Amino acid sequence: MLLGQTIINGLMIGGVYALIAVGLTIIFGVMKIVNFAQGEFLMVGMYVTWLLYKAIGGSPYLLIPPVIVIMFIFGLLLYKIVVKPVVGKGDTAYILLTVGLSIFLQNVVQLIWGANYFSIETTIKTEAIQMGDVSIQLPRLIAFIGAIILVGGLHLFLKKTDIGKAMRATAENSQVASLLGINPSRSFAIAFAIGVVMAGMAGVLLTPMFYVYPRVGQLFGLTAFVVVVLGGLGNITGALFGGLIIGLVEAFTASYVALDLAPVGTFVVFLLVLLLKPEGIFGGGVRKT
Amino acid sequence: MEKILDIKNLDKSFGGIHAVNNVSFAVNKGEILGLIGPNGSGKSTCVNLISGVYKPDSGEILYNEKDIVGMTVPDRANIGIGRTFQSPKPFSNLTVFESVLTIALLHNSMAKAKVKANEILELTELNNVAEIKSGKLPIEKRKWLDLARILAINPQVIMMDEVMAGLNPSEMEESIKLVKKVNKQGITVVFIEHVMTAVIKLCNRVIVLNEGTVLSQGNAKEVMKEEAVIKAYLGGGYKDA
C-alpha cells in the first residue's frame, strides 16, 4: 500500500507543480525572463477565483472561462505597463522587475483583502476515489488531468499554429521575426499573457486545496523553478514530466527517507540533473559555433 | 618536413549527420595550409575538433607528436593552438587594448603584458583604435582584433575560419598582408576560406574536404584544376582562376 500510495501522492502533486511550472517555462521560453513573480500570478489567479466564487458560486471549476479572460487581460496589462519598457534591457533588469512585481502584488493584495485566509466551501475538497488501499484525492486528480490537458494544448498551440510558431521565432530572434512580418511585441505580450493565464488556471485548480492568502504563491515558487529546469527551460512538455518527477521524488523522499528532507530530495535531484544533463531531461541541443 | 598537427582517422557525427568521416591530414610547421570545400563539408567541425570544442567520436589529433584529444579548450590554447571563429567574438565592453592585454596576462606579468599588448596592436595595425570598445569596431577590424588576441597566446598554429568573408578586394589585400606577416613570425596557419583569390595568394598547399572526407590535397593551383574539385566545389566560374 505504501508504495502505491506514494506513487499516487507523487504523481498528483506533480501535476500541480507542472501547472505552475508551465506558465513559468513559456514566459522564459519566449521572453527569456526568469520570472520571480510567477507564484504571485498564481496567487492573483486564486483571488480571482475566490472573488468570482463569492459573486457567482457554483463549482469552482466552472469558473475557468471567466478566469481565463480576466487573467489574459491582466497579463496583457502587466506586459504593456511594466514589462514592455524593460524588454531588451538585460537579464538583471528582468530579475529586479519581477522581484519588484512579486513584492508589489503580494502586498497590494494584502492591503486590499488583508492577510486573512479565505477558502471556498465546496464539498469536493475532501472527496477521494478509493482504489483498494490507495486513495486519490479528487481535487488533485482534477488538477492532474487539468495539467495534462493544458500542457498538451499549449504544446500543440506552439508547435502547430502560426501564432505559436511566430512566438517561437520571436523567442529566438525578435529582429528576424519582424523581418518575417511578425510583431515581436505582440508575441511577447501573448506569451506573457499565456504565462499569466496558466497561473490563473493553476489558481482555479488549486483553490479547493489551498487557502487563498497573499503569500500562497510562495509555496510553489521555488519548486516551479526546479521543475522548469528539470524539463528543460522553455520546454512545455518538459514542464509536465519535470513536475511529475519532482512530485515523485518528493513523495519518495518523504515516505522513505524523512518528511522534513523532502525539499532536500528535490533539490539534490535538481543538482544532479544540472550536473549530468544540464539542458534538462527533455532538452535537445543546437550547435554551438 | 616537421608536422605540427597530425590528424588521423578523425570521425564526428551529429545525430544522423556524419560531419567528419575518417579524415586524415597533416599540417607542416611554418606553412599556410588551405582548408577548403563546399558548405557543410566539415571544415568548421575540424577546427572545432582540433581546438577542443567538440570531442571526436574516434581518431587521433597529434600536436607536436602528442595526442591532445583529452585536453580542454583552454589547455589547447595554452600550448599554442589558436583559432578564430567564423563570426568574430569580441569582448564587446573591453577596449581593444584591454582585450589583448587580458589574453597577454595569461602568460605574463602585468607590466610585461602591457608591453606585449602594445607590440601586438602595432603589428596588427590596431594601435590607433586601442582605446575604442571592441564592440564598436567595424567588421574587418573585429577580425583583426580576433587575430590580435590570438597572437597574445604565443600561438604556434592559428586556424582561421573564414577571416576574409565580407571583405572587399582592397580590404582583403590588407588582410592577406597581415596573414603573411603573422606567418613570417614562424606561426603555422590553417586557412579556411571560400574566397579563392585569397586562398591562391596565401596557401602553398590545400586540402579539399567534401561531405566529411578528404577529396583531394596538394598544391593549390593544381588541386583547383582537378575535375572532382571543380564539380564539388568550385563550379564553372573558377575554371580560369
Place this chain on the structure above:
Amino acid sequence: GSEQTGEEAEEVTVVKIAFMNPLSGNNADAGQQDLNAAELAVKHINESGGIAALNGALIELVVTDTTSDPTQAQSVAQRVLSDEDIVGIVGTGISGLTLPILPIAEKNEVAMITNSISNDITSQGYRYVFEPVPKGNMFGETQVDFLKALNEEFNLGIKKVAIVYENSAYGVSTAEGTKARAESAGLEVVVNQSYPQGFTDASSLVTTVKQSGAQAIFPVAYTTDAKLIINTMKSMDYNPLIIGGGAGFLWPAMGEELGDNINGLLSVASWNWDSKNISSNPELAKIPEDYEAEFGEFMTEHAGPTYSFVWMFKEAIEKTGSTDSVVIRDALAEMTFENTPAALMQPGITQFGDDGWNVKTHPVMIQWQDGKPRTIYPVSDASSDIIVD
C-alpha cells in the same frame, strides 16, 4: 491619583505604548489580529476616561510593522524606542521576531509584554520582558492530560498516538512537550514527525500516520498546513481523534474552511475567549463580544492576550502614576492582576515570576461547537461540555 507634586513641569496628556507586530509578510495575519485587539483596548481605555492617575491622560498606540524579517524587526524596535516617551511595548506574537527585539528593549529599559510562547524568551535573563501566556511545552502536557481524562471518562482505549508538527520554533517546542508527557503517561508514540512549514502536500504525512495505526493524532500546524492535513485525512478516510496543537486549528479561517464539519474538532489553546474567568464575569465577557462586533470574527488566542497587555500597562501606570518606563517595569514585576481586563488570561489571575513569565496560567482545551471554539477543559476553566458523537 496619589502623589501629585504640583511642581511637575508639564502635565502628561498622552501615554505612548508601542505596538510591534508583523503587519506584512509571513505572519501578517496574526499581527493584524493583535493590532485589532490592541486598538480596541486603547479605545476602551480612552473612552472610559483614560488614565485617572494622570488626570485622564489618553493612551496613544504607536503602531509599527516589524515585518516578518528579524533584522527589520530589530531596527524597527530601535527606531521606535528612540522616542523616549514610550512607556512599554506590546508584542510580538512571533518568537523569531521577539528574540531580536529583546536586547533593544533591555538597552532602552522599556518593558515588553509578549504573546510569543517560545521557552527561550524568559530563559535569557532579560529583565524587561514579560510573558503572560503559557509556554510551548505546556501545550503538550495539557493535550495529553486531556486525552487521559477522555480515555477514563469515555473509555476510548486510546494507546497509540501520533505527533506531527511543523518545523518551526512554535511547532518544535510544543511537540517536545507533548512527546515527553505522552511517554510518561504510558501512551505509545507511534509517529513523531516534523514536516517542513508551508508544504504543499500532506499525503505522505497522512499516509505515514495512517499506516502507523495511531488512534489519536496531535498535529501542530499553522493555517495552511492545518487545512492540508485535515482535508487529506478526510479524503484518505482516516478518522482518528484529532487533538490540534493550537494555531491553525483555532483560526477563524479554519471554521470557514470546514463549515459545519468543524464542529467537534478539538485543540489546545493558549487562551480562549470564553474561559470561565471571562464568561462568568459580565464586564469581561463584553470584551470578546465587542471584538466580534467590531471585526466580524471571534476574538482569537492572539487577540485576547494582546488586549489584556495594553490594560496591564494601564494598570501599572495607574498604580505608580508614573510614565517612567523603568518604574512601570518594576510595577509590572510586582503586581497581581485579577478580575480586570488586564487579567484575561485563565484562570483569571496573572502574576509574573522572577523570569517574567506568568506563573499562574496554563493552556486550555477547546472544542469547536456551533462554529466557534469553546473552552471544555480543564473543568475549572470550562464554559461548555465536551460533545462526543
Place this chain on the structure above:
Amino acid sequence: MLNVSNVHAGYGDLKVLFDVSIDLQDGEVVSLVGSNGAGKTTLLRAISGLIPVTSGEITWYDKSMTKMPAYKIPELGIAHIPQGRGILSTLSIRDNLLLGGYIKSARAMREERMEYVLGLFPILRKRINLLAGTLSGGQQQMLAIARALMMNPKLLILDEPSLGLAPIIVDEVFNIIKRVSKEEGVSILLIEQNLLQALSASDRGYVLETGQIVMSGSSDELFANKDIKKAYLGI
C-alpha cells in the same frame, strides 16, 4: 517602387547615414557597393524599419513607409534577408519556411511556394524536419533565401548573400537571384562585396562611402569607372 530620399540614420549617438537617396523601379536589380562599415547594412535596416530614420523619407509606391514598424513592412511585399542570414536555428527547416509565408498575403499559397523553393534548394528538402541550427553556414544561407521567397515578395533585399558560400554555391545563388528576378519579376536590392558578380547580376548600382552615396549609374558605367576598379578590384 521604392524611393529613399535624403535619409539620415544611425545607432543612438552614432550617425551612420548622411543624406542618402536611392530609388528602385519595378523589376530592377540594383546593387549597393561600398567598403566595410560604409553603412550599406544600415541603409537596408533603415528601409526595413529595424532602425529609426532620423530625417528624410522612404516611400513605397509613393506612400510613406518611413515610420512604419518593421513587422508591417513585409506586408508591403518587401523581403529582407539580413546579413548573417537570420535563420531561426531552434525551429525546424519546415517551420522556418512556413514562417516565411507568415504574412497574410502569402499564407494562402504557402504549400505551392514551399514546393517551389524546395525545388530551388533540394538539400533543404532532405533535411526538412531537422532543426535549422544543424545546417552549415552555406546551407543556412540557402534556407534564408528560400524563406524570403516564401513571402512571394515584390522586392527582395539581400545583404551579402554570398558571404561564406562555396564558389559553386555562390554561382548557384546568383543564378537563383537572376532566375527569380526574371521568372517572377521580383525587384532586387543587393549588397555584395564581390563587385564583379554584383554588377554582372544587376542593372544599376550605387556606391556608398562613409554613409554617403558617392556615385551611381548603370552597371556597365560603374564597371568602366577607373576609381571603382581601383578601390574594389584592386586593379
Place this chain on the structure above:
Amino acid sequence: MTDFKELIKKQKYSVFIVILFLLFPLISPSDYITHVMVLIFLFAAMATAWNVIGGYGAQVSWCHATFFAIGAYTSFLLFLRFNISPIISIFAAMIMSFILAMIVGYPSFRLRGVYFSLATIAFAEIVKTLLLYFTDFTGGANGLMLPYKGASLMSLQFKTEIPYYYISFVVLALLIFVTWKFEKSKLGYFLKAIKEDEDAAESLGIKAYKVKLTAFALSAVMISIVGPIYAFNISYIDPIGIGHLDLSIKIGTIAIIGGVATLWGPLLGAIIIIPLSEITNALLGSTRGGASTAIYGLILILVIIFKPEGLISLFDKFKGRKKDKKLKVR
C-alpha cells in the same frame, strides 16, 4: 596640469566624505540612525561581495545569503559552544565558506547563465533545510540567541551602536578595497573577458571554469566576513531569517539598483534601499499592513523601468554634463 588639479579636487571630496563618515556617530541624532548606518554598511558590504561574481562575472548568485549564514552560524556556534571570539572565528567562517563555495561551484559552473543561478537557489534551499533539520546542533527553527554579556571587543558586544558603526565601516572599506584590487587583477580581467564571450575566452586559453570558481569562492569568502558582524550585532539568528532566498535577492537587488560591475554601485544601492525600507516602514508601517512593502516593490519596478543600468549611471551623466559644460566654456 588640469588633470592633476582635478585629481586633487576629487581626492578632496573623498577625503571629506571619509572624514564625514568617521565623525558621523558623534553627530548622529540617535542610536537608531547609527544602527541604520550600520545596516547600510553591512548590506553595502554584502552587495559588494555579491558584485564580484554577480556583477563582474554576470553569474547571478542566489545563494549569497547562505554564505552569509554560514559565517553567522560558524561564529555563533563557536562562540556559544566553545567561547571562541568571533574575531578569531571569522577566519573559520571564511574557510567554511570557501569549502562550501567550492562544493556548490564545482558542479554548477559546468553550466552557463541562468542554470548557474538556479543551481544556487537549490543549494541555498538545501542548506536552509539542513539548518532547520539538525536542530540539536543549529537550534533549528528556534534559531540561536546571543545573551548580552557586557561590552567587549572580543565578543563583539557593545552597549551602543557606535563600535559596530566603526567595525562595519572598516569591513565595508576592506571589501571595497579587495574589489578594487580584484578589478585590476588578472582574475578580474579574465572574468570580464568571460562575461563578454565565454567561448572566445576559452579558445584563447582562459580557463573559464576555474576563473569563475575562483571568483565565486572569493565572493563567498568576502560575504562570509559580514556574517559574524551582522549576527553579533543583531544577536539572534535563525535559518529562515538569514538563510532565505529573500535575503539573497535583497543583496542582489541592492547591487543591481546601485549598478553592477562598478566599485561604488553596491554602496549606492545600500544607501538607497536600506533607508528606503526604513522610511516606507516608518511612514506607512502603522497603516494597514502591506502598504510600506508594496511601495517598496513599486519603487524597485520604477527604478528598473527608468534606470535599468543602475543608479550609479546618474553620476556618469552628471560627470559627462560637467565635461560638456566645460567644453562649451572653452
